[in-house]
Amino acid sequence: TRAFDSEKVKVVFVLGGPGAGKGTQCKRLVEDFGFCHLSAGDLLRAEQNRPGSEYGQLIRDCIKEGSLVPVEVTITLLKNAMSDALKENREGSGESWKDGKGLFLVDGFPREMDQAERFEKQLRPLATVLCTPSIVLYFTTTEEVMLFRLLERGKTSGREDDNEESIKKRFRTYKEQTMPVIEHYGKVGKVAEIDSSASVEEVHKRASEGLKKVLS
Ligand code: B4P
Numbered sequence: 001t002r003a004f005d006s007e008k009v010k011v012v013f014v015l016g017g018p019g020a021g022k023g024t025q026c027k028r029l030v031e032d033f034g035f036c037h038l039s040a041g042d043l044l045r046a047e048q049n050r051p052g053s054e055y056g057q058l059i060r061d062c063i064k065e066g067s068l069v070p071v072e073v074t075i076t077l078l079k080n081a082m083s084d085a086l087k088e089n090r091e092g093s094g095e096s097w098k099d100g101k102g103l104f105l106v107d108g109f110p111r112e113m114d115q116a117e118r119f120e121k122q123l124r125p126l127a128t129v130l131c132t133p134s135i136v137l138y139f140t141t142t143e144e145v146m147l148f149r150l151l152e153r154g155k156t157s158g159r160e161d162d163n164e165e166s167i168k169k170r171f172r173t174y175k176e177q178t179m180p181v182i183e184h185y186g187k188v189g190k191v192a193e194i195d196s197s198a199s200v201e202e203v204h205k206r207a208s209e210g211l212k213k214v215l216s
Helices: 022-033 040-048 056-065 071-091 113-122 143-157 164-187 200-215
Strands: 010-016 036-039 103-107 135-140 191-195
Touching (some): 010 022, 022 036, 022 103, 022 200, 036 040, 036 071, 040 056, 071 103, 164 191, 191 200
Parallel strands (some): 010 103, 010 135, 036 103, 135 191
8 A cells, every 4th residue: 555645745855065964864864754865966876887878978977077967867867766766655665665754855956946947847747746845955064074074985985076176176066056046945935954064963963853843
């Protein structure tokens, strides 16, 4: 049996600068609440490594350059992942959903206004209420902290974008393309800003409280 009504599914966007801790916090929130976590970065990396993908090289180049992967590619991957998760719910397998309510944590998306607009239009057929976020969780810290964390991760991650040159470009992309998205949702009162300079545990506490408030 399905766990929830697909028409009542909710979406929370998770944004913040590179290395602000989006992925780290999403993992913790999934452990606690059982949300369905979809990371744009993870979806792109999986597609990049999929044998035979026509986008592999394009994705690799964009990630290394710290630029955004073309919107068509990102939207298609996200739409497929959401559609698969909703299908799981309809069929009653529901591995991606443990919260019983149907909440998508969409991490690292939308990273530019065009993505936000297309999300509304192109995902409408999946579920009508899904198309606007209930809230945007916005993790903030300084560039020094983000740079330090990413360089630390770079020592073992093998990620081609965890080096100083790529990180500087990612900061620029974030300021020019993603900040307008945060301002856009801020104007309609949908942004919950969380200082992510503290420890993973402390930030997690703040994020959980912020989420509970809006979702209760
Ligand atoms: P992402 O994969 O989204 O990665 P990110 O912004 O670097 O990381 P995140 O904020 O999740 O950091 P994390 O928790 O891992 O994007 C990578 C690239 O993919 C983009 O540059 C772009 O090219 C492409 N892309 C992604 N989304 C796209 C989209 N929508 N459209 C087009 N292109 C897109 O934390 C980083 C490190 O800090 C970890 O090592 C972690 O352990 C550590 N850390 C986290 N929180 C900490 C804390 N509180 N204290 C100490 N350390 C902490």
